[in-house]
Amino acid sequence: MTATAGDLADRQALLLLAHMVEPGDRQVGRLVRRWGPVEAVRKLVDASSGLRQQESLAARLTGVEPREVESRATACGARVVTRVDREWPSQLDDLDAAAPYALWVAGAGDLRLAALRSVAIVGARACSMYGEEVARSWSAELAAEGWTVVSGGAFGIDAAAHRGALAAGGVTACILAGGVDVPYPRAHDALIARIADEGLVVSESPPGEAVRRQRFLSRNRLISALTRATVVVEAAERSGTMATAQAAVAMNRPLLAVPGPVTSPASTGCHRMVRDGEAVLAASIDDVLGLLDLGRDAGAPAKRSDERDALSAQERCVLDAMPGRGAVTTERLAVASGFAVLELLGSLGGLEATGWVQQDAQGWRLAARSGTRTTRTGRA
Amino acid sequence: MTATAGDLADRQALLLLAHMVEPGDRQVGRLVRRWGPVEAVRKLVDASSGLRQQESLAARLTGVEPREVESRATACGARVVTRVDREWPSQLDDLDAAAPYALWVAGAGDLRLAALRSVAIVGARACSMYGEEVARSWSAELAAEGWTVVSGGAFGIDAAAHRGALAAGGVTACILAGGVDVPYPRAHDALIARIADEGLVVSESPPGEAVRRQRFLSRNRLISALTRATVVVEAAERSGTMATAQAAVAMNRPLLAVPGPVTSPASTGCHRMVRDGEAVLAASIDDVLGLLDLGRDAGAPAKRSDERDALSAQERCVLDAMPGRGAVTTERLAVASGFAVLELLGSLGGLEATGWVQQDAQGWRLAARSGTRTTRTGRA
Numbered sequence: 001m002t003a004t005a006g007d008l009a010d011r012q013a014l015l016l017l018a019h020m021v022e023p024g025d026r027q028v029g030r031l032v033r034r035w036g037p038v039e040a041v042r043k044l045v046d047a048s049s050g051l052r053q054q055e056s057l058a059a060r061l062t063g064v065e066p067r068e069v070e071s072r073a074t075a076c077g078a079r080v081v082t083r084v085d086r087e088w089p090s091q092l093d094d095l096d097a098a099a100p101y102a103l104w105v106a107g108a109g110d111l112r113l114a115a116l117r118s119v120a121i122v123g124a125r126a127c128s129m130y131g132e133e134v135a136r137s138w139s140a141e142l143a144a145e146g147w148t149v150v151s152g153g154a155f156g157i158d159a160a161a162h163r164g165a166l167a168a169g170g171v172t173a174c175i176l177a178g179g180v181d182v183p184y185p186r187a188h189d190a191l192i193a194r195i196a197d198e199g200l201v202v203s204e205s206p207p208g209e210a211v212r213r214q215r216f217l218s219r220n221r222l223i224s225a226l227t228r229a230t231v232v233v234e235a236a237e238r239s240g241t242m243a244t245a246q247a248a249v250a251m252n253r254p255l256l257a258v259p260g261p262v263t264s265p266a267s268t269g270c271h272r273m274v275r276d277g278e279a280v281l282a283a284s285i286d287d288v289l290g291l292l293d294l295g296r297d298a299g300a301p302a303k304r305s306d307e308r309d310a311l312s313a314q315e316r317c318v319l320d321a322m323p324g325r326g327a328v329t330t331e332r333l334a335v336a337s338g339f340a341v342l343e344l345l346g347s348l349g350g351l352e353a354t355g356w357v358q359q360d361a362q363g364w365r366l367a368a369r370s371g372t373r374t375t376r377t378g379r380a
Numbered sequence: 381m382t383a384t385a386g387d388l389a390d391r392q393a394l395l396l397l398a399h400m401v402e403p404g405d406r407q408v409g410r411l412v413r414r415w416g417p418v419e420a421v422r423k424l425v426d427a428s429s430g431l432r433q434q435e436s437l438a439a440r441l442t443g444v445e446p447r448e449v450e451s452r453a454t455a456c457g458a459r460v461v462t463r464v465d466r467e468w469p470s471q472l473d474d475l476d477a478a479a480p481y482a483l484w485v486a487g488a489g490d491l492r493l494a495a496l497r498s499v500a501i502v503g504a505r506a507c508s509m510y511g512e513e514v515a516r517s518w519s520a521e522l523a524a525e526g527w528t529v530v531s532g533g534a535f536g537i538d539a540a541a542h543r544g545a546l547a548a549g550g551v552t553a554c555i556l557a558g559g560v561d562v563p564y565p566r567a568h569d570a571l572i573a574r575i576a577d578e579g580l581v582v583s584e585s586p587p588g589e590a591v592r593r594q595r596f597l598s599r600n601r602l603i604s605a606l607t608r609a610t611v612v613v614e615a616a617e618r619s620g621t622m623a624t625a626q627a628a629v630a631m632n633r634p635l636l637a638v639p640g641p642v643t644s645p646a647s648t649g650c651h652r653m654v655r656d657g658e659a660v661l662a663a664s665i666d667d668v669l670g671l672l673d674l675g676r677d678a679g680a681p682a683k684r685s686d687e688r689d690a691l692s693a694q695e696r697c698v699l700d701a702m703p704g705r706g707a708v709t710t711e712r713l714a715v716a717s718g719f720a721v722l723e724l725l726g727s728l729g730g731l732e733a734t735g736w737v738q739q740d741a742q743g744w745r746l747a748a749r750s751g752t753r754t755t756r757t758g759r760a
Contacts, residue, residue, distance in 0.1 A: 130641055130643070133643075134642060134643075258642060259639030259640065259641075259642065259647075259651060259654075259661070260639065260640070260641055260642075261510055261639075261640055261641055262514060262638060262639060262640075262662075262663045262664065263510070263513075263514075267639075267663075268663065271639060271661055271663035272663070274639075274654060274661045275660060275661040275662075275663065275667060280655060281639070281651055281654045281655040281661065282642075282655075283642045283647075283648065283651035283652070283655065284642065287655060
């Protein structure tokens with residue numbers, strides 16, 4: 001994708017907004033939806049936004065220089081990704097007026113690709129050994145099958161999920177509530193550094209920003225929005241985990257909860273969600289992945305087009321250029337689709353990761369059940 | 381209720397049918413539904429039933445004398461209860477063509493009243509210590525609140541349920557797959573004898589009849605049919621417990637399943653049923669009783685009239701004669717309803733047990749939320 005002048009102006013405005021606005025602020029979000037980022041920033045600075053908090057928002061802009069934003073990101077080993085960038089996970093747009101303006105990302109992987117094939121494993125800090133073991137083993141299984149395990153880096157279930165994925169040599173993404181250079185909790189310094197090395201560390205707050213109570217809640221919505229499904233391993237009632245769960249429900253993303261002994265207080269939230277029909281019971285990762293398949297196989301056509309909507313415009317063009325039967329070489333597909341080979345390979349990578357196409361000796365072909373996850377081996 | 385000559389003839393025919401027909405035989409059941417018990421027996425004996433197995437059915441009648449049936453029941457400390465008797469649990473008619481013709485009942489309590497306020501607690505023989513503890517403690521709680529705990533006397537969950545209810549000084553009913561004098565498993569001789577002493581032992585097979593594979597399955601349908609709700613504590617897939625569960629679903633009776641650790645094979649059946657929406661997750665007896673309340677409070681008028689349909693004709697008359705507000709003495713209600721005081725007290729006992737009416741110093745009144753279970757004390 002070649003950036004246009006308009007994209008560049010939008011990008012600078014989005015960076016400014018990411019510095020001005022608290023994550024999840026829907027009032028400003030609606031303004032940006034209505035006017036676009038450039039005009040929204042102008043209105044906020046000119047005091048013509050009509051928002052009560054306009055002055056404090058404008059004040060936050062003092063000293064924010066788009067060029068410096070990039071260099072500060074680089075200084076802490078991160079990059080800035082906005083809605084107009086190729087690495088932007090487009091499913092975040094499901095957050096609507098609460099969608100983030102920019103993400104700071106540390107780690108070698110591509111956030112967009114990682115998120116397309118990701119599951120959130122979250123739960124209580126005060127978890128039981130049983131919950132910790134479920135989080136660890138399921139995350140290891142998911143990671144071994146090529147799924148990105150997304151969590152919040154907290155004590156308990158979150159840490160067990162990250163560690164399970166790392167132990168399996170897989171990819172895990174840690175979404176922080178403070179800046180990407182502000183690991184929290186501090187006791188997880190080393191864990192979070194290892195995740196940045198082998199996976200991805202992500203934040204929607206600029207570097208240096210401290211964690212705050214409200215930011216944990218907005219971070220939780222981001223975990224649900226980034227992933228294909230959210231699995232709650234253990235949760236007491238009225239916990240931060242419940243906020244993540246509610247966010248998943250609000251976006252119509254699959255929410256699953258792991259049962260446990262009815263005698264364990266750590267499982268009460270999970271049991272309540274299942275009993276009340278908010279979450280689907282998950283007794284294994286097959287239940288998790290089966291639900292994703294179900295959404296695709298048994299879903300109404302509307303659901304299938306939702307899946308297509310999650311693709312970028314370029315990916316949709318490439319998909320449409322694929323032959324209905326048989327394989328095609330990259331070169332022929334480049335001709336058929338009108339994209340350069342390098343551009344094409346980027347799109348094919350995304351389409352392969354999400355199970356739309358597969359590659360073999362003959363070249364590229366539509367996946368057996370296009371839209372279904374790629375074959376899982378070694379499992380009943 | 382005064383027995384008519386027709387009732388007596390029906391009763392004798394039902395006793396004969398109970399000796400001729402295997403429990404749950406729908407072919408004969410449909411015949412009886414269509415022609416009534418007297419005519420159905422005549423057709424079976426006269427070879428005019430059109431059933432293939434007619435000869436073997438008729439042969440089974442040799443030597444069955446209705447008067448002897450009663451004395452043989454008495455000899456093993458039991459009584460025979462048929463559809464035309466006051467003690468018959470009318471909810472068994474929900475089994476339609478598979479409804480039993482007679483029940484042999486040992487124990488001092490009234491089966492009909494006990495069943496009106498009953499919950500089935502069933503599960504795997506090969507259960508875990510966790511499952512056994514849940515069955516024991518929930519049954520004790522239910523029994524302490526005046527609920528009859530119904531189960532099948534088997535090893536594992538069943539036995540824990542009976543023992544929990546007994547330990548709480550409550551009522552428990554054991555439904556046997558063989559005759560009421562054929563305790564099974566033999567290792568539970570003493571347990572089943574104690575249940576007969578303090579609760580109820582019930583069978584639809586005549587005394588002396590052995591247990592058979594098919595009779596366990598038909599016994600399981602009886603457990604679901606007798607009770608207000610069935611709770612599966614632990615169950616592997618493809619187990620006898622699943623038959624009980626399916627019977628509950630087929631009759632639209634609430635089915636609940638207790639979750640457990642996902643690492644426990646004994647909980648797989650429960651998790652599967654909850655995941656697939658066949659059973660509601662139960663994390664406490666409040667979930668069980670709450671579901672019964674829900675059916676009554678939130679139910680459509682149709683549900684409420686279902687509840688009324690479960691009452692006997694006499695109970696409905698008594699209920700209609702109750703004043704809408706305030707209390708009424710037994711004597712005044714006798715005048716208003718047209719029943720003799722003794723008859724009336726029998727009906728009022730049933731209506732009180734099922735939460736339609738309550739008694740205080742002033743006399744009888746409609747329960748606060750008529751149709752709701754009576755007050756549960758000492759619980760959050």
